[in-house]
Amino acid sequence: MAKTVAMVGTDAVAEAMRQINPDVVPAYPITPQTAVVEKYAQMVADGIVDSEMINAESEHSAMSAAIGAAAGGARVMTATSSQGLALMWEMLYIASGMRLPVVMANVNRSLSAPINIHCDHSDSMGARDSGWIQLFSENAQETYDNVLQAIRIAEHPDVLTPVMVLLDGFIISHSIDRFDLIDDDVAKAFVGQYTPRNSLLDAANPSCWGAFDGLGGYFFEFKRAQAEGMLKAPAVIREVGKEYAEISGRRYDYFASYRMEDAEFVIVAAGSAAGTIRTAVDIFREKGLRVGLLKLRMFRPFPQQELVEALSHAKAVAVFDRSDTFAGDLGGPIFVETRSAFYEAEKRPQLMNFIYGLGGRDLPMSLVNQAIEMFKDAGSAEQKKRIVYLGLRD
Amino acid sequence: MAIKLKELVRQKELLTGGHRLCAGCGASVAVRQVLHALPENVHAVTCSPTGCLEVSTTIYPYNAWRISFIHSAFENAAATISGVETAYRALKKKGKISEDFRFIVFGGDGGTYDIGFQAFSGLLERGHRAVYVCYNNEAYMNTGIQRSGATQFGAWTTTSPHGDSSAGKGQNRKDLTAIAAAHNIPYVAQAAVHNWRDTITKARKAFQADGPAVLNILAPCHRGWRYPMEQTIEMSKLATQSCIWPLYEVENGTWRLTAKIKEKTPLRDYMKPQGRFAHLFKPGNEGVLDLLQEFVDEQWERLQQQCAE
Amino acid sequence: MRQWTWREHPLGAVIPEAATADHYETGGWRSLRPVLDREKCIDCFFCFIYCPDSSVMVQEDKMTGFKLQHCKGCGICAHECPKEAITMINEAEAKGLETCAADNKDGA
Numbered sequence: 001m002a003k004t005v006a007m008v009g010t011d012a013v014a015e016a017m018r019q020i021n022p023d024v025v026p027a028y029p030i031t032p033q034t035a036v037v038e039k040y041a042q043m044v045a046d047g048i049v050d051s052e053m054i055n056a057e058s059e060h061s062a063m064s065a066a067i068g069a070a071a072g073g074a075r076v077m078t079a080t081s082s083q084g085l086a087l088m089w090e091m092l093y094i095a096s097g098m099r100l101p102v103v104m105a106n107v108n109r110s111l112s113a114p115i116n117i118h119c120d121h122s123d124s125m126g127a128r129d130s131g132w133i134q135l136f137s138e139n140a141q142e143t144y145d146n147v148l149q150a151i152r153i154a155e156h157p158d159v160l161t162p163v164m165v166l167l168d169g170f171i172i173s174h175s176i177d178r179f180d181l182i183d184d185d186v187a188k189a190f191v192g193q194y195t196p197r198n199s200l201l202d203a204a205n206p207s208c209w210g211a212f213d214g215l216g217g218y219f220f221e222f223k224r225a226q227a228e229g230m231l232k233a234p235a236v237i238r239e240v241g242k243e244y245a246e247i248s249g250r251r252y253d254y255f256a257s258y259r260m261e262d263a264e265f266v267i268v269a270a271g272s273a274a275g276t277i278r279t280a281v282d283i284f285r286e287k288g289l290r291v292g293l294l295k296l297r298m299f300r301p302f303p304q305q306e307l308v309e310a311l312s313h314a315k316a317v318a319v320f321d322r323s324d325t326f327a328g329d330l331g332g333p334i335f336v337e338t339r340s341a342f343y344e345a346e347k348r349p350q351l352m353n354f355i356y357g358l359g360g361r362d363l364p365m366s367l368v369n370q371a372i373e374m375f376k377d378a379g380s381a382e383q384k385k386r387i388v389y390l391g392l393r394d
Numbered sequence: 395m396a397i398k399l400k401e402l403v404r405q406k407e408l409l410t411g412g413h414r415l416c417a418g419c420g421a422s423v424a425v426r427q428v429l430h431a432l433p434e435n436v437h438a439v440t441c442s443p444t445g446c447l448e449v450s451t452t453i454y455p456y457n458a459w460r461i462s463f464i465h466s467a468f469e470n471a472a473a474t475i476s477g478v479e480t481a482y483r484a485l486k487k488k489g490k491i492s493e494d495f496r497f498i499v500f501g502g503d504g505g506t507y508d509i510g511f512q513a514f515s516g517l518l519e520r521g522h523r524a525v526y527v528c529y530n531n532e533a534y535m536n537t538g539i540q541r542s543g544a545t546q547f548g549a550w551t552t553t554s555p556h557g558d559s560s561a562g563k564g565q566n567r568k569d570l571t572a573i574a575a576a577h578n579i580p581y582v583a584q585a586a587v588h589n590w591r592d593t594i595t596k597a598r599k600a601f602q603a604d605g606p607a608v609l610n611i612l613a614p615c616h617r618g619w620r621y622p623m624e625q626t627i628e629m630s631k632l633a634t635q636s637c638i639w640p641l642y643e644v645e646n647g648t649w650r651l652t653a654k655i656k657e658k659t660p661l662r663d664y665m666k667p668q669g670r671f672a673h674l675f676k677p678g679n680e681g682v683l684d685l686l687q688e689f690v691d692e693q694w695e696r697l698q699q700q701c702a703e
Numbered sequence: 704m705r706q707w708t709w710r711e712h713p714l715g716a717v718i719p720e721a722a723t724a725d726h727y728e729t730g731g732w733r734s735l736r737p738v739l740d741r742e743k744c745i746d747c748f749f750c751f752i753y754c755p756d757s758s759v760m761v762q763e764d765k766m767t768g769f770k771l772q773h774c775k776g777c778g779i780c781a782h783e784c785p786k787e788a789i790t791m792i793n794e795a796e797a798k799g800l801e802t803c804a805a806d807n808k809d810g811a
Contacts, residue, residue, distance in 0.1 A: 069477035222716050402752065415755060
């Protein structure tokens, strides 16, 4: 029987990790992720899990140790946030390039400067092209569910690509939320055993990892092969989601649609903001405006075709971004991807971008309402604006 | 146990020929000596940070290692091997591995003294059972001879050039061996490639240590030091004789000189054959040479005191 | 191997096999070649332990010569030999000797 618990989001990560019981957990504390490693360290200390923890001396070393351990054939998990993820940046590419199925929770937090410990998505967005699969979570339940599924996705032979599970700092990580835990034995059976393709610790077959491509010129081929893992990931993510629904009753896909059937005005958003937006959708629906929400779960790989199909009937789409690209007048990263996805589409809705919540700026209902009022007129003479900083003191 | 070359020649070479280090390279000599100390019937995983050894021994698809090898980046060989060693303990505990493994890092001085210093210290502090070998050629040779924290005072490198306003590197090297010893780990030693018996003895102790061990091995580089390539072993010998690179070990906290110095030779004898010090023999730079000699004398005095029984 | 397409390389650029460099020839770098005078050799194996290229061949406890496929001709062995049993000769000269030997063989 599933068990309903009331815990903070970092506990949701730790609980999933407890059930997975990875071989090695290298980590370094950083706000707001710290509670994950603290909780897990306690589980190790209490003998609840038999993982070996490495208290690395930095996030760079934590990811380096994760790579070493994964190349040694171990199932490896870690967690980080913000500057920690930024410090790992170099190693993220090496984990994905070596096709190591490391799973990492990233508790989304803004990047300095100025220093700020609260939520936005600029940390994980900075890693969007690092070859990691990225799955957003709306709440503790989704965080827990995503972590369990991430193992299966990462280790799938067609994929063999690391996965980053994203949860909003403080909003999810430090809020007590009610969610359901799958039974331990069911969860364990779902994630199964990990059998590595190659291992440094295969005594009979010594192997060489991280060789130099200085002279032969195979780098291009490796990167194309790496892209294949990402190309095959969506089918696996969908399949794993279906299988997970069977044991949990909760269905996961590339994105979740809310009141989208006849929606003319659609908000695309990722992370915890979806809850507030859903309520706003209901309110506007009552007023007779056909609004819907498309909650993006899978940001990498980006589900461009499916997204275009889902949005094809919309008159206007508002993309909510919790980070900026600082690329001139280009907008936030989800907006950039969405806009690009529509390039070949026959029918293109008006697109607006709302950049919100940087550095943990709250997203109250009033701001969502304000955004809906604005983008329902998108493209009209009154509303020519494409990119709006929502909630900015202007 | 006395080491006999007659016995070592029967061992399998764990670093094959066909790697692409320079002719006369001291690094592969250091690696081979250390690997000849690996106990028989023991497997090993080695890790190298980015550097000469790494790029030259693993040019895809050619791999010069008979043991498993991993390179991930420059500053993190110690962290990477920490992960491998931990995976080993985790998988052994779960019964998924039965063989006996050792873990080795072969890092240059750049990857150890400088950019890899934090990870190096982390490995030692956490107590992973790994042997960290620094093949020390006193500069960043892979990128073309740039100064490192191991470069000697006064030495020419491309980033510590000499000119009208400079007489080469303006700072003394840091004492990495002593820093390693300050981690209070089971075994730390300073070695040099010419004294193979000493190096292999130390490597054997390092492999036996129940915890981290560090070997800082002087491995001359003729490209960077500017001497004829056949003299790599000769340079190593001269360094030791001049006491700029004394051979010693710190075993469970006890400091001991491992090679007797019959007669300490003037530093000039060691420096004269090397192009990297040539400018110090020109008029006006005598003071630099004297300063380096003073530094070496002081260090040697201190070491002798530390090693006094 | 050089013609492999992206589908054929091992995943993650792992070289799944040890010691593949053993098949790679670096002997072509040589301008000088070590030549052993077996008469003078005392099998001290200093050349073996100081060779950067694992190129000193030993059979049945006897130093038998050099693996020319790998030897880069650095001359460390000759320099360190206590009995001057190794001399470095010019590679062109050595090749000439080889050709002569081959010619002689053909003629025999």
